[in-house]
Structure formats: C-alpha cells, structure tokens
Amino acid sequence: xxxxxRYIGCLAKSFLTNSPRKFGKIRTILPNTFYVEFxxxxxxxxxxxxxxxxxxxxxxxxxxSFQRIIQPDSEIRFSGEVLKIGNIVVDLxxxxxxxxxxxxxxxxxxxxxxxxxxxxxLSRLYDLVEEKVLIIYKSDQFRxxxxxxxxxxxxxVDNAIQxxxxxxxxxxxxxxxxxxxxxxxxxxxxxxxxxxxxxxxKKFFLxxxxxxxxxxxxxxxxxxxxxxxxxxxxxxKTIQSLGxxxxxxxxxxxLARVGHTSGLDLSLGILVASSMIxxxxxxxxxxxxxxxxxxxxx
Amino acid sequence: xxxxxxxxxxxxxxxxxxMMESEPIWVDxxxxxxxxxxxxxxMLIHAGxxxxxxxxxxxxKGALIGAVLYEGWASTPEEAEKxxxxxxxxxxxxxxxxxxxxxxxxxxxxMPVYEVYDKKWGNRAYSNMNEGIGKxxxxxxxxxxxxxxxxxxxxxxxxxxxxxxxxxxxxxxxLPFKPLIAQALQMGDDCHNRxxxxxxxFLKEITPYMLRTNxxxxxxxxxxxxxxxxxxxxxxxxxxxxxxxxLAAHNIEYCxxxxxxxxxxxxxxxxxSGLGDRWFTAPAPIPKGVWFPGYSEKDASGDLGDxxxxxxxxxxxxxxxxxxxxxxxxxxxxxxxxxxTQKMYEITYAKHKYFQIPYLNFQGTPTGxxxxxxxxxxxxxxxxxxxxxKEPGVGQIGAGIVSFPMKLFxxxxxxxxxxxxx
Numbered sequence: 185x186x187x188x189x190r191y192i193g194c195l196a197k198s199f200l201t202n203s204p205r206k207f208g209k210i211r212t213i214l215p216n217t218f219y220v221e222f223x224x225x226x227x228x229x230x231x232x233x234x235x236x237x238x239x240x241x242x243x244x245x246x247x248x249s250f251q252r253i254i255q256p257d258s259e260i261r262f263s264g265e266v267l268k269i270g271n272i273v274v275d276l277x278x279x280x281x282x283x284x285x286x287x288x289x290x291x292x293x294x295x296x297x298x299x300x301x302x303x304x305x306l307s308r309l310y311d312l313v314e315e316k317v318l319i320i321y322k323s324d325q326f327r328x329x330x331x332x333x334x335x336x337x338x339x340x341v342d343n344a345i346q347x348x349x350x351x352x353x354x355x356x357x358x359x360x361x362x363x364x365x366x367x368x369x370x371x372x373x374x375x376x377x378x379x380x381x382x383x384x385x386k387k388f389f390l391x392x393x394x395x396x397x398x399x400x401x402x403x404x405x406x407x408x409x410x411x412x413x414x415x416x417x418x419x420x421k422t423i424q425s426l427g428x429x430x431x432x433x434x435x436x437x438x439l440a441r442v443g444h445t446s447g448l449d450l451s452l453g454i455l456v457a458s459s460m461i462x463x464x465x466x467x468x469x470x471x472x473x474x475x476x477x478x479x480x481x482x
Numbered sequence: 483x484x485x486x487x488x489x490x491x492x493x494x495x496x497x498x499x500x501m502m503e504s505e506p507i508w509v510d511x512x513x514x515x516x517x518x519x520x521x522x523x524x525m526l527i528h529a530g531x532x533x534x535x536x537x538x539x540x541x542x543k544g545a546l547i548g549a550v551l552y553e554g555w556a557s558t559p560e561e562a563e564k565x566x567x568x569x570x571x572x573x574x575x576x577x578x579x580x581x582x583x584x585x586x587x588x589x590x591x592x593m594p595v596y597e598v599y600d601k602k603w604g605n606r607a608y609s610n611m612n613e614g615i616g617k618x619x620x621x622x623x624x625x626x627x628x629x630x631x632x633x634x635x636x637x638x639x640x641x642x643x644x645x646x647x648x649x650x651x652x653x654x655x656x657l658p659f660k661p662l663i664a665q666a667l668q669m670g671d672d673c674h675n676r677x678x679x680x681x682x683x684f685l686k687e688i689t690p691y692m693l694r695t696n697x698x699x700x701x702x703x704x705x706x707x708x709x710x711x712x713x714x715x716x717x718x719x720x721x722x723x724x725x726x727x728x729l730a731a732h733n734i735e736y737c738x739x740x741x742x743x744x745x746x747x748x749x750x751x752x753x754x755s756g757l758g759d760r761w762f763t764a765p766a767p768i769p770k771g772v773w774f775p776g777y778s779e780k781d782a783s784g785d786l787g788d789x790x791x792x793x794x795x796x797x798x799x800x801x802x803x804x805x806x807x808x809x810x811x812x813x814x815x816x817x818x819x820x821x822x823t824q825k826m827y828e829i830t831y832a833k834h835k836y837f838q839i840p841y842l843n844f845q846g847t848p849t850g851x852x853x854x855x856x857x858x859x860x861x862x863x864x865x866x867x868x869x870x871x872k873e874p875g876v877g878q879i880g881a882g883i884v885s886f887p888m889k890l891f892x893x894x895x896x897x898x899x900x901x902x903x904x
Contacts (some may be wrong), residue, residue, distance in 0.1 A: 297904060304486075304903025305895055309858050310739075311487045433899075436893050441860040477903060480485045 185253070186273045188243040194284040195237040195414055199225040200262050201433075210269065211256045212402045214361065215249040219402045220260050220267075229267075229274060235282040235441070236416035238409060240267075240274065285420050287378035287413035289427040292461055296470050298362040299459050302436050303477035306451055309440055310478075313448070318357065320364040320449050321478050325353040330475065334456055338463035338471050342385040345376055351390060356399035356405070364449045366403045370410035371419060373452025377411060378423050379461050418442055419450055426458050486902070489736040490854075494716040497731035497739045497755050498850035499793060504730045505601040506723035506870070509656035511644040515591035518579050518608050522591070524555065526573040530746025531761040535567045539747035541622025541764075541783045544874030545586030546573055548624025552632050553590045559624065559875075577742050578755070580729065581608040582721045582788040584714075585620035585868055585878075587745070593632070594640035596719050598659065600726035607725035609718035611635050611643070616878055621870040622783075623877035630648025642705035646688050652806060657687055659723040661795060662716070664836050670803035673720050674789055674798030675812055675866045675881060680716040685709060685746045695755060708777045721788060724795035731755055731850070734831035736902060736904075737896075740851040743794050743863065743886060747786040747870065754853055754894045757901065762894045764887040771869045771882025772813040783872040790865045793826075796834045796849030799865035799883070800826045804839040804847070812866040812881045822864050822883075823848065829855040829863065853898070856891045 192200075208222035217230040226274060229240045253272065260269045269275035310319055320326050325424050329350035336344035357365030369390075377387040389411050395404040410419070422435040436454070440447045459471040511743035514521050526549050528542060538546070543563070548560035550571055565571045575589050583589055595608045614629055617623040618880065650657055662683050669679035685706070692702055694794075709715040732741040737755035744751055751763040766784030773779075792798030802808060806816040823839065826848035833846030851863055862885045869880040 301896065301899040301903055304899040305857075308486070308854055308895075308898075309492065311490065312854055312858050433896055434892055437857050437895065441858055480487065 185271060185465055186275050188275045189240050189279045190243045191235050191241040191282045192276060192279045193235065193237040193239045193240065195225075195409065196227045196240055197281055198394075199223065199227055200267075203262065206263060207259055207261045207392075210254060210256060210260060210362075213251050213254050213256060215251055218250050218254055221401070222260075222262075226402065234416050234418055237284045237414040239416075240276070240279075241281070241282075242274070259263045282417075285424070287374060287415070287420060287423055288381060289378050289424070292379060292383075292426055292458060292465070293429050294426045294432045294458060294462075295429070296462065296468055296473070298432050299470055300453060300473050300477060301453075302455055303474040305433065305437065306440060306448060306455065307478045307480075310352075310357065310448055313445055317445060318359060318364055320358060320368050320445075321355065321452060325350075325357055325365065326368070327343065329354055330456070334460050334471055338460045340464065342464070344466055345388050346386065348390065348394070352394070352398060355390075355395060355404075358445075360444055360446075361400075362403040362406060362443070362446050363399060364434075364445055366399050366407045367446045368453040369417070369450035370407050371450035372457045373411035374413055374415050374419060375423050375426070375454045375457035376461070378413060379426075379458075383461060383465055385459060418447070419454070422451065422454055426454070486736075490738060493734045493737035493756060494739055494831050494850065494852060497734050497737045497741075499823055500603060500716040500730040501727045502641070502835050503602055504660070506598045506659045506726045507516050507656040508647065508659055508719055509599040509600050509651065510597040511594055511640060511647055512597060514593050514595050514610075515592065517595050517597055518581050518589070520579050524571050526550070526745050527569060527576045527579055527587070527589050528573050528746060529576055529583050529585065529786065530744040531749050531751030531763050532575055533746045533748050537748050537784075538785050540873045541786060541870035542586050542747050544606070544622030544624055544876075545588040545619050546571075547874060548619045548622075548628060549588045549590040549593075551624060552619075552629055553592060567711060575744070576788055577744060578759070579608070580606060580725065582718075582725045582791050583610055583620065584612070584717055584721065584789045585787040585870060586622055587788045588619065592636070594636055594644070597655065597720055598719065598722035598726055600730060601655065603726075603730040605729040606728045607729065609722040609724045609725075611639060612712060612714045612716075612718050615714065615868075618877060620787075621868065621877040622874050624875055638701050639705045639708060642692065642695070642697050642701060645697050646692045649694050650688070650690040657684075657741060659719055660836060662687070663720060663723065667797060667801055667804045667837050668840055670805055670807055671672065671807055672798055672801045672866070674717075675868070676713070676791040676805045676808045677716045677720065678713045680720065681709065681713055684716045684719070687766075719787065721791050724791040724797070727795040728791060733758055736896065738853045740794055740853060740863075743851075743865075744788045745785045745788040746789065747784040750785060750890065752887055752890045754898065756875070757894065757897055760897065762890045762897070764886060764889040764893075767884055767887060769867050769869050769882035769884035770813065771880040772811065773869075773880040774878070777871070777879035781871050783870045783877055785867060786870055787867060789867065790863075794851060794864045796830070796847045797837050800830070800849075800863075801837065801839060801847045802866065803841050808866065811890070812883055813885060820880070826863065827862055828859050853891045854886070854895050857895055860888070862886045862888055862891070
C-alpha cells in the first residue's frame with residue numbers, strides 16, 4: 185500500500201534527514217493518524233488536513249483505519265524518499281515542506297473586549313462537552329495555576345510563570361489522547377513565550393523528562409515542542425492573530441473545533457496567557473473579566 | 483449548571499419544542515397585496531437576504547423583471563430593469579413579510595398566495611403557487627410562455643384552489659399540513675426537492691372538496707392535471723408550513739437555534755432566534771449538481787431560494803435518508819443521502835417528535851440547527867436544491883447539494899457573544 189504524502193513539517197523533515205540510524209518505531213496508532221518515534225523525536229503521519237512542524241500530511245483524507253493495517257511497535261525505515269512500515273510505503277517524493285513560522289509577536293493588539301467575547305464563546309462551546317469529561321477550567325489544578333501563575337503575573341510578578349509546580353499538577357490531567365491539562369499548557373506556554381521578547385519577561389520551558397514522567401509520550405512530545413513555538417497551524421494562526429486588531433475570534437473559533445476538547449483547551453491556554461499579558465502591560469482587569477465569563481458570574 | 487448555560491439550554495429547548503409542536507394549517511388563498519403584511523403596490527418580495535439591483539445575480543434579476551412585466555408595470559424587460567434599478571419598483575426579502583418563495587422567490591402584489599396558519603402559536607405565513615420545473619419565473623425566466631403560465635395560474639388554478647379551500651373551511655378549520663409532511667417522509671419524500679408523495683396525499687385530500695365547488699368542470703380538470711403533473715405542487719405549502727414552524731421558535735432570548743436560512747444567488751443568509759431579525763450573510767456558494775442536458779457548473783448561478791426553510795424546520799435535506807430516490811434528482815448516492823442526515827444530527831438540538839425516518843429505525847429527523855454545535859463540530863448544514871442558470875431569462879439547469887458557509891455561523895456567534903457576553 186502506497187500512501188502519498190502532501191506536506192511534511194519542517195521539524196519532521198529535519199528529524200528524518202538528520203537521523204543517523206534512519207529507522208524508528210510506531211508508538212501510537214489512531215484511525216487516521218500514527219505517531220512514530222525517530223531517534224527519540226516524534227513524527228506524526230496523518231490523513232488530517234491541519235499542518236504542523238511535526239506532521240507528514242497524506243494526500244488521501246479517507247481510508248482504512250491505521251489501527252487495522254499497522255501494528256504497534258512496528259519498525260519504520262527511511263530510505264531514499266520513502267518511509268516503509270512493512271508493506272506500507274509513505275511516499276515523500278515531491279512533498280511540499282510546511283515551513284515553521286516563528287511565533288514571535290511584536291505586539292499584543294487584540295482588545296480587552298475581544299478577549300472577553302472569546303471567553304464567552306469558548307465557555308458556550310464547553311457547555312456542549314459531556315458531563316463525564318473533565319472540563320479543565322473547573323478543576324482545582326487549573327484554579328491553582330490561575331492563582332499562582334496567572335493572577336500573580338498579571339499583578340506584575342513576572343517570575344510567577346517560572347514556577348513549574350502549578351504546571352506539574354496540570355500535566356497529564358484529563359482523559360483522552362491528549363489530556364486537557366497538556367493541551368491547555370501547550371496553548372499557554374506557546375503564547376507566553378511568543379510574547380516574552382516584546383514585553384521583556386523570561387521565557388519558560390518545561391523539561392522533556394519532566395513532561396514525559398507526567399503524561400503519555402505522544403501528548404508530552406506535542407507539549408514539549410509547543411512551548412518552543414512548534415505548533416499546528418490552527419494554534420499558530422490563533423496566536424499570530426493576537427497581534428492583529430481583527431481575526432482573533434475567527435481563528436479561535438476554527439481552533440476550538442479541533443478534536444474532542446483539545447481545541448477548546450488549547451484556546452483556553454492562549455486566552456489565559458494573552459489576558460495575563462494584557463493585564464501586565466495595561467493594568468486592566470482582563471483576566472478576571474475573562475474568567476468570570478467561564479464561571480458565569482458577570 | 484451555570485446561569486448562562488441554563489438560559490441557553492432553556493431557550494433552545496423551548497424553541498425546538500415550539501417548532502415541533504407548531505400546527506400549520508392551510509387556511510386560505512388570496513392575492514399577495516391583500517394577504518401579505520406590508521405588501522404594497524410597486525413592490526416585490528424576493529428570496530434570501532436583502533440585495534441591491536447592482537449586486538443581484540442573473541436569476542434574481544430575471545425573476546424581478548418577469549414580475550414587473552407580469553404586473554403590467556412595464557411593457558419590455560428593458561423598461562422593467564430601469565424601474566427596478568431606479569427604485570421605482572422596490573424589492574424586499576420575503577422573510578421581512580412572513581413569506582417564503584422557492585428559488586428567486588419573487589412574489590408581486592397581484593400574485594395569488596397560500597396562507598398557512600399555525601393553530602398552536604397563532605403565526606401566519608405565505609407562499610406563492612408552484613409553476614413546475616424548467617423555464618419558470620422562480621428560476622429567472624420571463625419569456626411569454628412563463629408569463630402566460632403565471633396568468634393561467636392566476637385565472638384558472640387560483641380560483642380552483644380558492645374555492646376548494648373555502649369548501650374545506652365550510653367543513654373544518656382547513657387542511658393540516660404537518661400530518662402530510664410526516665406521512666410523506668415515510669413514503670419516500672424529503673419534502674424539499676422531492677414532493678411526489680406529498681402532492682399525491684394533498685390531491686387525495688382536496689379532490690372531494692374540489693369536486694364540490696361550482697367551478698367549471700373544464701377548469702377543474704385543467705387545474706387537477708397541472709397539479710398532478712407537477713411533483714413540486716406542494717413545495718410552496720411545505721415551505722409556508724416550515725416558516726410558521728420556525729416563526730414559533732424565533733425571537734427567544736439566549737436562543738442559539740437558527741430560524742431562517744435563505745439565499746438570493748448573491749448572498750446566503752441566516753437568522754438566529756436570540757438575535758432577532760438580523761441577517762448574517764456570506765457569498766452564496768454554487769451547488770454540486772446533476773445538470774440538465776447541455777449545462778454544467780460553469781453555467782450555474784449561486785445558490786438560491788427560501789426553500790432551505792425546510793431544513794431549518796427539521797426536514798428537507800436533513801431528512802434525505804427518508805428519500806433515497808432523491809439522489810436521481812440531486813446527485814450523489816443513497817449512502818450519501820443517509821450520511822447527510824446522520825451528520826445533521828451532530829449540529830441539531832433534537833430529533834423531531836413527529837417527522838420520522840423509517841430507514842433509521844423511525845428516528846426523528848434532525849431538528850433545530852444550533853450554531854454552537856456547528857462551531858464545535860465544524861459541520862455545516864447541508865441541503866438539496868434546484869440550480870438556476872446564472873444569466874437572467876434562462877431558468878432551471880439542474881439540481882444538487884450545497885452546504886452553507888461557516889462564516890455565517892461564526893459571525894452569528896460573534897454577535898451572540900457581543901449581545902450576551904459583554
């Protein structure tokens with residue numbers, strides 16, 4: 185079976201071409217996506233359209249479930265311009281590269297009201313999630329993070345974001361392939377780090393070993409690279425739209441629909457981080473207004 | 483549960499309940515100028531959101547020109563065009579007047595219209611009589627043949643139907659239309675682009691009353707033959723019924739349910755219950771279709787018509803799984819028809835209590851389009867539709883399937899956040 189690749193992310197390309205051993209292992213298999221570990225690095229092969237620095241996006245958007253045709257722990261080899269997993273070939277000939285976009289904003293131009301509206305929109309979409317699923321913003325761990333990191337930072341304690349303890353409590357929190365806590369932190373840290381330079385605070389990065397001891401390998405890898413700005417194009421577009429006067433809500437609504445709650449949790453991370461920064465630079469009460477929309481107390 | 487969540491939940495439940503419990507009854511016929519609220523001389527109403535003459539697409543222009551000629555306000559298409567472009571003849575959306583019309587949906591003051599009354603909630607809605615398929619006014623054609631047919635409909639068909647409904651009314655409150663739709667959905671209609679069963683059920687219901695009228699036998703036979711030969715005879719009554727159903731759900735505070743979806747070939751537009759009569763618009767997409775011989779997608783106009791009120795009320799394209807034979811008209815496969823219905827469950831609030839789909843184990847049809855669910859799933863409403871030629875004067879060139887643009891629902895949700903979230 186030949187699977188034609190359409191796009192390859194900049195990081196995935198770099199992992200493949202720089203790999204000394206040229207072989208890896210299948211780590212996780214979903215119906216339309218499988219995760220490969222290549223010299224310790226992740227590569228995501230997917231039929232989905234959303235591009236990312238870690239992705240190889242296939243041309244066909246439908247087909248037999250990968251869970252039926254690929255065995256876990258199978259070996260995958262890279263030779264020439266193909267990836268081989270048993271009889272399956274991922275053809276990379278002529279594949280287009282999805283270039284990494286540096287997430288380094290020169291300003292936060294989104295307005296207070298846009299962020300408040302975004303919180304209202306997100307909370308209404310969270311209303312649709314089944315009761316049995318963990319809603320991140322209702323968790324104690326999230327509240328702790330908001331108090332210890334968010335509110336402290338918003339009040340000017342800019343090293344509040346350097347304390348890893350509240351993040352540790354969130355990693356691996358929640359159900360599903362990428363737990364809600366991981367998704368929230370991905371959006372949160374990617375946004376903070378993208379705006380750190382312009383507003384003069386220090387970036388923060390969780391260590392790889394720390395992440396992997398708290399959550400699954402696939403989800404942890406996504407979180408690890410997100411904090412460096414290696415995010416999918418939906419997240420990238422949403423964070424970049426914070427630097428525009430328009431377009432933030434549209435980008436957020438596009439992101440919010442990703443996965444079961446992943447898009448919501450990523451969006452929440454972006455929203456909380458940008459509200460904190462707006463408070464820091466303008467001394468407004470944005471984070472509090474945003475969170476009141478989630479708690480329906482306004 | 484939190485306060486806003488409760489408010490939205492309560493509002494949506496109420497809206498969909500009202501929609502499903504609505505009881506549309508065909509109660510009368512009359513001229514548009516006498517029946518439709520706000521209808522005036524030198525005024526036309528049309529499908530979809532508001533549009534200016536400059537922005538109007540070919541089939542809309544054609545139908546408006548045809549209506550001006552039909553009224554005798556102008557004697558040539560050029561003269562009609564001048565009157566429309568100058569504002570001498572005004573045109574407004576049907577939905578601003580509790581009316582609906584398929585395709586261009588153009589209704590002029592002296593055109594006869596059906597009146598549908600909602601016995602449960604007291605609303606009234608109006609629609610014109612159906613001309614059939616092909617070269618017809620609603621697809622933008624305005625040749626002599628088209629205008630002669632309209633004249634015949636006004637002089638022969640209308641008196642027959644008026645006398646018939648009067649006869650029905652002498653005995654009962656009118657002709658309830660919801661049971662016809664419910665029954666037809668179980669007989670292979672979707673009640674948007676397939677109205678065979680509905681039309682036969684309608685004729686079965688009205689024929690005894692038609693025969694009791696004092697109308698000349700020749701006219702009765704002509705009218706009967708015309709209606710029996712046109713599988714879309716009952717489309718307009720189905721649409722007016724859907725309009726009263728959705729009116730019952732409209733203007734409920736906090737409600738995120740869509741109450742109008744309509745297109746004018748230039749733009750497509752929606753209303754959301756909790757946001758009142760505010761239009762949210764996006765460019766009208768071109769349907770994927772099955773083409774009449776000699777035509778293709780390059781000839782097609784943008785999507786057109788108020789008939790998507792049927793899907794808004796929980797049938798039509800949303801009930802395609804009930805109408806597998808429809809794929810021979812709109813394209814696709816039986817599987818696609820089933821998948822379309824199944825997908826629509828993901829963006830709707832409820833399963834209809836009274837409209838059921840035998841193939842899906844008599845599940846209720848997907849009812850009450852919730853903009854929150856559209857944004858959460860990324861699934862947009864899919865409907866089936868007729869396709870008009872992009873140039874005025876040509877008419878229908880096919881039928882197909884079309885999805886509403888996501889922009890409509892995003893803009894509506896932004897407005898919802900603005901109204902209720904700040």
